[in-house]
Amino acid sequence: MKFTSVFDIIGPVMIGPSSSHTAGAARIGRVARDLFGRQPKQVKIHLYGSFAETYRGHGTDVAIIGGLLNYDTYDERIKTAFEDAAAAEMEFEFIPEEAHKEHPNTARIVMSDDDGEMSVEGISIGGGKIEVSEVNGFKLRLTGGMPAILVVHNDRTGCIANVANCLAMHNVNIGHMEVSRIERGHTALMVIEVDQNIEDRVLDQISYIPHITKVSKINN
Amino acid sequence: MDVLFQNVRELVALAEKENKHISELMIEQEIMISGRSREAIMEQMDRNLTVMEEAIERGLKGVQSVTGLTGGDAVLIQNYIASGNSLSGELLLDAVSKAVATNEVNAAMGTICATPTAGSAGVVPGTLFAVKNKLNPTREQMIRYLFTSGAFGFVVANNASISGAAGGCQAEVGSAAAMAAAAIVEMAGGTPQQCAEGFAITLKNMLGLVCDPVAGLVEVPCVKRNAMGAANALVAADMALAGVTSRIPCDEVIGAMYRIGQSMSPNLKETARGGLAATPTGKAISKAIFDNGGLQSIKSLQ
Numbered sequence: 111m112k113f114t115s116v117f118d119i120i121g122p123v124m125i126g127p128s129s130s131h132t133a134g135a136a137r138i139g140r141v142a143r144d145l146f147g148r149q150p151k152q153v154k155i156h157l158y159g160s161f162a163e164t165y166r167g168h169g170t171d172v173a174i175i176g177g178l179l180n181y182d183t184y185d186e187r188i189k190t191a192f193e194d195a196a197a198a199e200m201e202f203e204f205i206p207e208e209a210h211k212e213h214p215n216t217a218r219i220v221m222s223d224d225d226g227e228m229s230v231e232g233i234s235i236g237g238g239k240i241e242v243s244e245v246n247g248f249k250l251r252l253t254g255g256m257p258a259i260l261v262v263h264n265d266r267t268g269c270i271a272n273v274a275n276c277l278a279m280h281n282v283n284i285g286h287m288e289v290s291r292i293e294r295g296h297t298a299l300m301v302i303e304v305d306q307n308i309e310d311r312v313l314d315q316i317s318y319i320p321h322i323t324k325v326s327k328i329n330n
Numbered sequence: 331m332d333v334l335f336q337n338v339r340e341l342v343a344l345a346e347k348e349n350k351h352i353s354e355l356m357i358e359q360e361i362m363i364s365g366r367s368r369e370a371i372m373e374q375m376d377r378n379l380t381v382m383e384e385a386i387e388r389g390l391k392g393v394q395s396v397t398g399l400t401g402g403d404a405v406l407i408q409n410y411i412a413s414g415n416s417l418s419g420e421l422l423l424d425a426v427s428k429a430v431a432t433n434e435v436n437a438a439m440g441t442i443c444a445t446p447t448a449g450s451a452g453v454v455p456g457t458l459f460a461v462k463n464k465l466n467p468t469r470e471q472m473i474r475y476l477f478t479s480g481a482f483g484f485v486v487a488n489n490a491s492i493s494g495a496a497g498g499c500q501a502e503v504g505s506a507a508a509m510a511a512a513a514i515v516e517m518a519g520g521t522p523q524q525c526a527e528g529f530a531i532t533l534k535n536m537l538g539l540v541c542d543p544v545a546g547l548v549e550v551p552c553v554k555r556n557a558m559g560a561a562n563a564l565v566a567a568d569m570a571l572a573g574v575t576s577r578i579p580c581d582e583v584i585g586a587m588y589r590i591g592q593s594m595s596p597n598l599k600e601t602a603r604g605g606l607a608a609t610p611t612g613k614a615i616s617k618a619i620f621d622n623g624g625l626q627s628i629k630s631l632q
Contacts, residue, residue, distance in 0.1 A: 111333065111488050116360045117374060119446045119483035119492070119509075120454075120476045123381045126436035127395075127548035129448040130493055160495040163601045164546025166620065169439060189439055214495040214599065236493030236501075237446045 112235060114255060122238045124183040130215050131161065131168030134234030136188060139177020141242060141254050142219040142230040145326045150221035153178060153202040159214035161234075162206035171204055174217060178202075183238060216243070228326075242328075248290055248299040254328055256285060256303045261316060262324040265291045265298040272319045273300060280312045297323070334359040338485055338526050338580040345522035352512070352522050353474035356481035375473045381443045382432070382455035389431025393438045397619055398627045400549040401438060404431035421460050422564055429456025429560035433553040445476075446483045446492040449548045450506035452556035454479050457510040457563050465517055478516045479509040482529050489581070490588035494541035495600040497591030499555060504536030504587065507559035507566075514567035528570035530580040532562050537583075538590055540598035542605025545616035551606055 113119065124133040143149060155174055157165050165171050169188070175195050176188035187194060195202060215234040220227065231244035242252040245260060252258055259277075263269045270289060277284060283305045291298035307329040317325045334355055335341040345352050360371050390408060394401035407427035410416060416423050429452030436442045436451055445454040458475050461467075467475070483492065486505045491497035511528035520528070536559070544550040576583065597604030606612050619626050 111336075113484060113487040114363055116356055116371075116477060116480035116484060117378075119487060120375065120378055120480045121443055121445075123378060123441065123443050124448060126439050126442055126448050126451075129444040129446075129451075130495060131548075132448065133444065160600045163603065164543070167543075167546035167602075168548065184441060186441070214596070214601075215493075234493075236491060236496060237487065238444050238448075 112253075113237070113239060118237060118239050122183045124238060125186065125188050128168040128170075129238040130234040130236055131164065131170045132173045132188075133183040133238035134215065134240050135161075135170040135173035135217065136177040136181060136183050137238065137240045137254065138217050138232030138234065139174040139219065140180060140182070141177075141232060141240065141328055142221060143178050143180060144328045145230050145242075145245060145260060146221045146228045147326050148223070149180070149198065149200060150178065151200060151223035152221070153200065154205060154220040155202065156205045156207050156218040156220070158207050158209060158211040158216040158218075161215050161217055165204065165206070174219070175202055178219070178221075213243070218244070245299065247292065250288060250290065250299070250301050252301060252303075252328070256305070257307045258328045259302045259304065259308055259313070259316070260326045261300040261302070261322060263298055263300065264321040264323065265295050266321045269298070269319070269321050270300060273302070273316055273322070276316050276319065277302070277304070277312070282306065282308065282312065333363065335481075335485070337489060338482070338529070338584070341481060341485065342522045342526050351474065351478070351516055352481050352525055353477035353516060356477040356484070372473060375476050376469070378443045379473055379476060381441060382445075383459065385432045385435045385440060385442045386428045386455060386459055388440060389435045390427070393434050393440065395434070395437040395549055396439070396627065397545075397547060397549065399437075399544070399547065399615065400553050401434050403553065404428070404434055418561075421464055422561055424463070425457045425460035425560040425564055426557045428459050429453050429556040430553055432456060433556045437547070437549045437553060445479065446487065446505055446509070447494070447502045449494060449552050450502040450556060450559065452553075453503060453506035453559040453563060454510045454513070456556065456560045457514055461514055461517060467517055471517060475513045475517050478513040478525065482509045482512045486584055490584050491591055497588065498594050498599050499539040499541040500536050500587055501591055502541065503555045503559040504533055504539055506556075507536055507563040508533040510560065510563035511566045511570070514563060515570050518567070518571055520571050524570045526580045527575050528567045530576035530578065530583045531569055531574065532566040533583050533587060534576065534578065535562055535566070537587055540594065540605050541600040542598055542607045543600065543602055544607050544612040545619050546602035546607070547619075550612075550615075
């Protein structure tokens with residue numbers, strides 16, 4: 111069931127003009143920033159389908175940049191996001207793509223700074239609701255409706271158990287968990303939806319576990 | 331995930347069995363799924379209602395979009411109502427003007443509440459604040475109007491679509507109008523089954539509506555589609571309250587809407603490549619607005 115709350119239908123409160131192309135776009139930008147863990151210095155935004163065709167008219171561009179600046183869907187500053195990004199020294203570029211994606215409203219955001227790079231693909235499924243469909247090349251499905259932790263790790267025995275143990279020690283209950291890997295023995299990803307927002311110290315502890323290369327979170 | 335209802339048939343059956351309003355079932359399901367208190371949920375919807383009221387007030391004072399394509403029509407309609415010469419009736423036109431007001435504010439990048447989307451945000455509040463003058467509801471009844479709309483929207487969103495890019499305008503303004511019809515019926519004292527009839531009658535008359543925004547902007551024809559969505563909702567609600575029923579059950583109408591959306595050409599699903607967007611005037615407007623790489627006002631052309 112994609113829509114779980116009445117406020118997915120009656121809501122969000124937002125700056126116009128489009129729930130999928132403005133509010134959803136702002137949320138994709140914001141979730142990408144959350145996953146990156148900080149405000150990136152350079153951003154490339156690839157737009158697909160209807161996003162690519164109509165992004166200027168819908169304010170999709172200012173909304174994604176607003177999201178990357180941590181603005182919510184109802185934040186009036188979305189309108190001045192380009193100027194705000196310049197003031198915050200965040201460079202950005204929009205690239206409308208011809209390629210066909212499964213969902214018509216898809217954006218792939220590639221963020222970087224001196225400390226790293228991350229790619230997040232999000233889809234806007236209607237009414238301001240979004241899903242994260244890919245992180246760093248890993249296919250996944252994350253609704254953003256629940257807090258979640260993403261753990262990139264080397265594909266080694268015991269990694270998953272160690273992370274689950276660490277969460278258990280902090281009384282964090284796992285609601286849903288997916289694991290995937292690109293190739294056996296190489297890089298793998300855990301997507302863990304949890305019942306409560308996660309404190310940074312829990313993330314820090316997970317990052318100290320052997321073979322863990324990156325930990326990020328989405329709070330709700 | 332456990333829910334109280336997955337389709338309209340279950341929703342109506344449960345309302346009849348427990349002798350409850352549809353709005354009440356939506357509130358109970360929200361409590362169950364979110365784990366939040368009834369008070370917190372009612373408060374959040376109250377805030378959404380306030381946003382809707384403020385958007386209407388702002389639109390009725392007159393707004394203009396950045397491009398100048400839309401704005402000011404809500405004022406024209408209100409002035410016309412005041413002249414006393416209206417043909418289709420004051421309540422109907424009041425709903426139309428308030429739906430237009432909301433969408434004009436939306437097009438001007440003002441603050442609105444998506445119901446179920448921003449492009450279709452005018453219909454539910456527009457009808458609510460027009461019907462309000464006739465039925466004199468309490469604040470709680472007005473909040474419940476939004477939960478009734480939400481219950482039907484919830485079913486559509488999970489069984490079909492509320493996205494113009496995925497299902498065309500029938501999924502946006504079509505859904506919004508049908509949601510509003512159901513909520514009007516409940517506020518006017520109709521039964522849960524009559525709510526479903528009002529919903530079905532409305533959506534049947536929105537089937538096939540394409541999403542063809544000129545220049546890809548949520549302006550032309552979106553604002554006027556909200557006007558007609560509001561009118562459609564009110565007439566269908568009256569028909570349902572009169573005892574008229576839909577020969578095709580509500581859930582099957584929703585299923586038809588989904589399949590029509592699936593078979594609709596991508597040109598007609600929010601890509602601005604077909605329909606009104608592809609008319610000579612539609613293309614000329616698009617060119618004038620985007621010719622210099624950014625968003626320009628077309629006022630100089632008018």
